[in-house]
Amino acid sequence: MYLEAFTTFFSELTDTRQSAKITYPLEDILFVTLCGVIAGAEGWSEIRDYAAGHLDWFQQHGYLSDGVPVDDTIARTISRIDPEQFRLCFIKWMQAVHEITQGQLIAIDGKTLRGSYQRGNRQSTIHMVNAFACKNKLVLGQVKTSEKSNEITAIPELIKLLDIEGA
Template sequence: MNGLSLWDHLSVIRDPCQQWKIELKLADILFLTIAAVIGGAEGWEDIEDFGHDHLDWLRQHGDFENGVPVHDTIARVMGMLSATKLQKSFASWMQACYDVTEGEVIAVDGKTLRCSYDKGKRKGAIHMVSAFNAANQVVLGQVKTSEKSNEITVIPELLELLSIRGCLVTIDAMGCQRAIAKKVLDKGADYLLAVKGNQPSLEAAFNDYFRLDMFQQEDANGYSIQEVGHGRKETRLSLVMEDLSILGDLEYEWPALKTLGIVGSIREERSQPVKELDITVRYYISSAQLSPKEMLEATRSHWSIESQLHWRLDVGMREDDCRIRREQAGENMAAIRHMAFNALNSDTSFKAGIKRKQKRASRNTEYLSQVLSGLGLS
């Protein structure tokens, strides 16, 4: 990593508390919260307990003149803290730390924090939309939307925070919108968008053109690979077309459109007789000129946001079990979990999963300092 530290970027956030009431600095509360989440804390009481257990170590890095804040104070401050400013600081820090290179895949997708749903107050669950660098496996930024359907409105906001020139931005069918495609192009990147029923005319054009036997034609512009593992065999195939005339007039409705893609997967369970092939076919449009191999690799990279980020946040950091939802605290904690995820995932000195790394950070302050050094906080 290089450039300004996360601490430099967080320092511009204004303390939401009344100045005459402040006994603990915002910097100390943020440092404690980030360090505690890296150490496996999942709630306010956990963060306070972590502080008491590591007070001498905390004082090496912060003030903490008045000791550790009680959990109610931590919750109140995190609820009042501007989520928008925290997200901008996070994205700005990531731009300083990671130089994305031309052609890298940036996967954009949403995730619902299931236990943030508040039935009593009739508040829907928090839904965060994140941008994930598939090559480096780091979160580049995130924004909140209260409803999954609102991904359409917040994806441009997220893209505005990012430096993605020369990259290939992949988005599932929810983001297959002309305005989003234009926003990606305006940022100097290319788009690769999945096509489904929310664009019925586009999907119908693909359906009218495509036949399964195209995957077997020798003159087709295609590519395939086969993988065997976990008791099954999977064949992945891709076709690309640069002749956009199959779309009819739709060809001119999508900005800078250059490539149409069809990606299929055939799964066979090795322990069961083959009665009927399990075939999945997906359609894509892109502003980049992609070969069949590049198309297949890019679409696979997109799903790394599910397996390498969302799944690990749930299994390793128990994000779906988190009931924090007070004011802006839920989305602020989601951003801090992403900071912790990036720091833990970037540390290569200890070859282990997220949960095991968290446990080591909690009991070993030397290792915790090492992980924090990746954030520029230690």
């Protein structure tokens, strides 16, 4: 159920690559990247190594039928994805695989992303507000804010995106 849900929701993403040059479906690269990051991969080459190490499993589940893409292909493909479109697909996917029960605790919290600070530009730090289902330890969605002080204005935007009535 969860694998099919992933492909269903992320197939809505616009693939901006030239169709004649596509060897690896966008859903394959997204799923491999997600699995690699969850497993602790840091960087494109580690995501590729993870995929190569689990190639049989991916192929048994219908992914990577043409083998593992090189790390540059993964990086290029991921970098071309529209972040807003990805965020909406991710939220829909989480809603599909997570059932909210009456009275469930949803924590809403702001975070500053580690490593997003650039020395030359103090304004470059990325601030996010996310909704977290405490019982299942699952992020349901997140919204980027322009500054840490804008978290309070981002919370209503995040709540509107989620179906969390009664939680």
